[in-house]
Amino acid sequence: MNLFIILRKELIQQWRTKHFLIVAAVLVVFGLASPLLAKLTPDLLKSIPDMPAGLADMIPEPSLMDAVTQYVNNMSQFGILLALLMSMGSVAQEKERGTASMMLTHPVSRLSFLLAKFIALAVVFAASLTLSALGCWYYTMLLFDALPWGPFLALNGLMLMAFLVYVAATLLCSTVARSQGTAAGLAFVALVLIAGIGSLPRLDEYMPGRLFRWGTAMTMGGSETAWPAFWISIGMIILFLGIAWLVFRRQEL
């Protein structure tokens, strides 16, 4: 099936164009730095000269929760930013350069063209997040305590799903747009919309941002769940990819 041939090419492309290296490097650096920052932040604050007497005593001792929260905060910011940066040119750039029209006159269906790009990006983010999680888990164990494997794995799985919502949204923007610049602008609007809706009371329960909170709670032994956000995130990925395909199959190149 041609999807696998195209996917293989996409994965080689992610490797040779150093996209995988960039995503992995950023996520691994923040994976390693998160427990370290959580550990050192109180000491750094205490070392500020002229700190009022008694205030230093009020700064709590760093905990495992701080390490996990730091990790989730860093990942949610940089992971989403990378999802946008790595996906915005994926289709628009090929249309702009002319490689899309070159390839689509060969046995490459428009659905395979889009799906291969999404799957390749998903693989890049999954692999990078795995490396980042391993680094974070190891440093947290050295500096605090061992994180429970299962829930920590689930946290990373939920974060990956949230990233993929943004990848799919950006892929849609890249499909609709004729140029990379327009794709970037549209993707930024999409990001603001998703994040904006996710910050509204009540609605936040249904948005991908909630997955970060669920994962954190799960890792720390909490009982909070966010199944509506989970299913809606899957729905959003399918919806964005579906719209991208409907737009792309009618698009003239």
Added chain:
Amino acid sequence: MILVENLHKHYGAVHALDGLNMTVEIGSIYGFLGPNGAGKTTTLRILTGLARSSSGKATVAGIDLAKDGRSLSSRIGYLPEEPAFYPWMTPGEFLDYLGKLHGLSTAERATRTRELLELVNLAESGKRRMGGFSRGMRQRMGLAAALVHRPEVLLLDEPVSALDPSGRKEVLDLIGKLSGQCTVLMSSHILADVERVCNVVGIVARGRMVVQSPREALMQQYAQPVFEMEGKEPASMKRWADLLKDYPWVSKLNQDNHILRVTVSDVERARKELLASAVGQGIILSRYQEMRPSLEDIFLQLVNHEVAQ
């Protein structure tokens, strides 16, 4: 075979194609000529399935594009005017990738890649990344990519526009060799190139076919036979021109100093009588030439007439 019937393409108020009709017979090399904006690239994009017509019918290799565009890609090869490639790939990798998409076996892909790289003179750059290729190299690579699966129909959009004279000759010779092996539709604005390799010519203007005909028949139809003679003395040439006016087969005379240009209505009689007349009048000629109308003359004549309408 390519069959286009009453094809229309509108971009808002702009009519890129306005009822285009075209027939490209199996095995022919069809030169698709027209001024800029005539609709050549639009037609090719529709025939490749990259764009849709507003109305009308187009059939390529027996496939009705409106009904079954999916199976088209295995039957056609397309070279866009500015072919683009993945800059991180080498030509060998790209041809191998296309071969895989077309279902060629590993051995077939290796052989075909080697053959094509040699054919388009890129064998030495086979392992170089395409990001650094010149426009000419990209055009030759594009031709190799279009040929990888031995298509029945080859659609070429200005295939030699970026090549130097020697590259142009090589590629045109290559296209010429495809005659009878596959059907070639080649758009160009370089008339000499079309005249060199194409056996059928279609001239398009304002999205409409002005004329389509076998090249030789077109030349015959629009030929205005002209004989050009260069004499030693302008005065004797003038005297001879005055005498030639009375010949019934002479339709137009034009003298420019030493050169006399005679447009004739009967080529055979002119061939027999013109030189005899010169000898009879004691005219010393340094040059005698039967001029052949170029495709460029015909193109300009037809397109200017169409635009004037």
